[in-house]
Amino acid sequence: MNWSDLSEFFSMGGYGFYVWGSYVVTLVCIVGEILLISNRHRTLERQHGLIFDINRKRDNK
Amino acid sequence: MTPIFAFAAVILLVAGLYIGFFVAPTDFQQGEAYRIIFIHVPAAWMSMFLYVVMAFWAGIGLAFNTRLSSMFATAIAPTGAMFTFIALWTGALWGKPMWGTWWVWDARLTSELILLFLYIGFMSLQAAIDDPRRADKAGAIIALVGVVNIPIIYFSVQWWNTLHQGASVSVNQAPSMATTMLVGMLVMVLASWMYSIAVILKRTRVIILERESHTAWVAELQKKGTV
Numbered sequence: 001m002n003w004s005d006l007s008e009f010f011s012m013g014g015y016g017f018y019v020w021g022s023y024v025v026t027l028v029c030i031v032g033e034i035l036l037i038s039n040r041h042r043t044l045e046r047q048h049g050l051i052f053d054i055n056r057k058r059d060n061k
Numbered sequence: 062m063t064p065i066f067a068f069a070a071v072i073l074l075v076a077g078l079y080i081g082f083f084v085a086p087t088d089f090q091q092g093e094a095y096r097i098i099f100i101h102v103p104a105a106w107m108s109m110f111l112y113v114v115m116a117f118w119a120g121i122g123l124a125f126n127t128r129l130s131s132m133f134a135t136a137i138a139p140t141g142a143m144f145t146f147i148a149l150w151t152g153a154l155w156g157k158p159m160w161g162t163w164w165v166w167d168a169r170l171t172s173e174l175i176l177l178f179l180y181i182g183f184m185s186l187q188a189a190i191d192d193p194r195r196a197d198k199a200g201a202i203i204a205l206v207g208v209v210n211i212p213i214i215y216f217s218v219q220w221w222n223t224l225h226q227g228a229s230v231s232v233n234q235a236p237s238m239a240t241t242m243l244v245g246m247l248v249m250v251l252a253s254w255m256y257s258i259a260v261i262l263k264r265t266r267v268i269i270l271e272r273e274s275h276t277a278w279v280a281e282l283q284k285k286g287t288v
Contacts (some may be wrong), residue, residue, distance in 0.1 A: 002082070002083060002086070002087060003083075009082075012093040012094075012096070013087065013092040013093030013094070014092070014093075015092060015093050015094040015158055018097065018154040018155065018156075018157060018158050019093065019094065019096055019097055019154075019242055021154045022097045022101070022150065022151040022154045022155070023100065024102050025147070025150055025151075026104070026147050026150075026151065029143050029146065029147055030143075030256070033139065033260060034260065036139075037260065037263050037264050037267060040267050041263075041266075041267050041270075043280055044267060044271060044274070046184055047274070048270075048274060048279075048283055049283070052265065055158060
């Protein structure tokens with residue numbers, strides 16, 4: 001175990017800014033990408049729902 | 062449909078980070094700063110590998126006029142661009158403490174930056190063309206032309222006298238890295254593979270539905286509520 005306590009872990013031997021600056025930005029990119037795709041899927045469903053409803057109303061007349 | 066790749070990505074990520082931070086020792090030269098390697102190298106490898114896969118499928122789509130191949134290439138680009146950005150970003154944050162500078166016009170860094178521009182060029186070219194089929198063909202051209210940049214990136218550290226270090230891990234010689242560091246890095250590479258597959262396949266499904274939304278089979282899906 002390299003770290004005796006949490007503060008030592010975050011200081012990362014004095015390089016905390018660089019190490020956590022890298023990991024946090026990477027996390028933001030990955031979470032961002034996942035959110036973008038699921039958002040794209042949801043807008044598709046909403047658009048689709050509209051198209052589908054319109055067709056259904058037209059067919060039921 | 063169980064998201065196998067997503068689960069694998071999470072498990073490998075946790076394992077990789079654990080090995081990287083709690084098992085791998087402190088580096089005698091770089092201290093703790095070297096732990097950036099656990100995202101810098103996987104991201105750099107993925108940025109190159111995804112570009113080759115993208116160019117391959119774009120080429121297949123162009124040659125055989127197969128729509129799904131082109132859709133797959135379109136789905137790969139954002140993830141490839143993201144990994145390229147991460148490689149450049151983590152590289153800069155690693156370079157500052159070790160080289161004393163965020164950026165230097167070094168052969169490896171510059172060719173990786175060109176790779177980012179190629180990805181952005183591919184995505185914006187495709188977005189600029191309304192007809193998806195024409196956008197696919199145009200994108201395929203830029204993807205195929207840009208493939209020459211991949212060996213340049215990979216061999217840049219041997220061809221030119223670069224500040225960036227040479228390959229510590231290569232196919233034809235034993236890796237010059239401590240075992241636990243290497244294992245941690247390779248587990249993170251596997252995690253980035255699983256993540257890429259999961260995300261790219263998901264984006265491919267969305268692209269297919271977007272392009273085929275006018276068809277009967279998608280309307281059928283909609284009835285069943287499984288779009």
